[in-house]
Amino acid sequence: MEILGYILAVLVGVSLGLIGSGGSILTVPILVYIMGVNPILATAYSLFIVGSTALVGGVQSALQKKADFKTVLIFGIPSIAAVYLTRMWLVPLIPSELFSIGSLVITKSIGIMVLFAIVMILASISMIRPCKDCEDGNEDKPMQYNYPMILLEGALVGLLTGLVGAGGGFLIIPALVLLARMPMKLAVGTSLFIIAAKSLIGFIGDIQGGQLIDWTLLGTFTGLAVVGIFIGIYLAKKISGEKLKKSFGWFVLVMGIYIFVKELFFPSAGGGH
Numbered sequence: 001m002e003i004l005g006y007i008l009a010v011l012v013g014v015s016l017g018l019i020g021s022g023g024s025i026l027t028v029p030i031l032v033y034i035m036g037v038n039p040i041l042a043t044a045y046s047l048f049i050v051g052s053t054a055l056v057g058g059v060q061s062a063l064q065k066k067a068d069f070k071t072v073l074i075f076g077i078p079s080i081a082a083v084y085l086t087r088m089w090l091v092p093l094i095p096s097e098l099f100s101i102g103s104l105v106i107t108k109s110i111g112i113m114v115l116f117a118i119v120m121i122l123a124s125i126s127m128i129r130p131c132k133d134c135e136d137g138n139e140d141k142p143m144q145y146n147y148p149m150i151l152l153e154g155a156l157v158g159l160l161t162g163l164v165g166a167g168g169g170f171l172i173i174p175a176l177v178l179l180a181r182m183p184m185k186l187a188v189g190t191s192l193f194i195i196a197a198k199s200l201i202g203f204i205g206d207i208q209g210g211q212l213i214d215w216t217l218l219g220t221f222t223g224l225a226v227v228g229i230f231i232g233i234y235l236a237k238k239i240s241g242e243k244l245k246k247s248f249g250w251f252v253l254v255m256g257i258y259i260f261v262k263e264l265f266f267p268s269a270g271g272g273h
Helices: 002-019 023-034 039-063 069-093 108-128 147-164 169-179 184-208 215-236 241-265
Strands: 097-101 104-107
Touching (some): 002 023, 002 184, 002 215, 023 215, 023 241, 039 069, 069 147, 069 169, 097 108, 108 169
Antiparallel strands (some): 097 104
């Protein structure tokens, strides 16, 4: 099973390289269900894996002049602050047992995976639905910044990243396109830098919180995901991003429904609880 997990690690990078999002949506289920990592620890590992992989992809995008650093700062600062505080203070405060419904006890691990499944389902809808404003026809239009909305969205994405270990590319990219009138390809490169910064700083919050880290697993998985992002960046030149995003969206929807049903109705079947 571990070998399968490492093969799938390459797909995490491919996803980030192709559409600038989806890395953590694959990483957490792979770690929990295939590699048997505890869900809370899996969200920490996801931050490091996705953060490191996105950083490599972001540098590659910057070299091709497909990243906007002003936006990275405006969106990134509230997002980084929110994710760091969430990992350092909020996650450790969540009780190990949240509540019970009859004989079903909703634990912290189940709660985080159910929240993650809901995020996956919402993300899939944003990927499947065509985004009329995401066309590259607005390449030459000047960018307009809706500062209050970008700051608020940055803080909300940071909170979500901190709770479920999701990088939030599926939220960041539409926000940049709609709130800063940014062309799609520029939004993908910019998103990678934002994901990298807030994910890695969130992971630092975990280390300071005393999490025990399996560095061998983490290093191997991250290395393979980095290989994947180069494959993804190469494929992005050959494949229509919109078609790919829609296909990936359907896959994420099925995965999200599976995790939701499994955690609530079959919580003892597998996973690293």
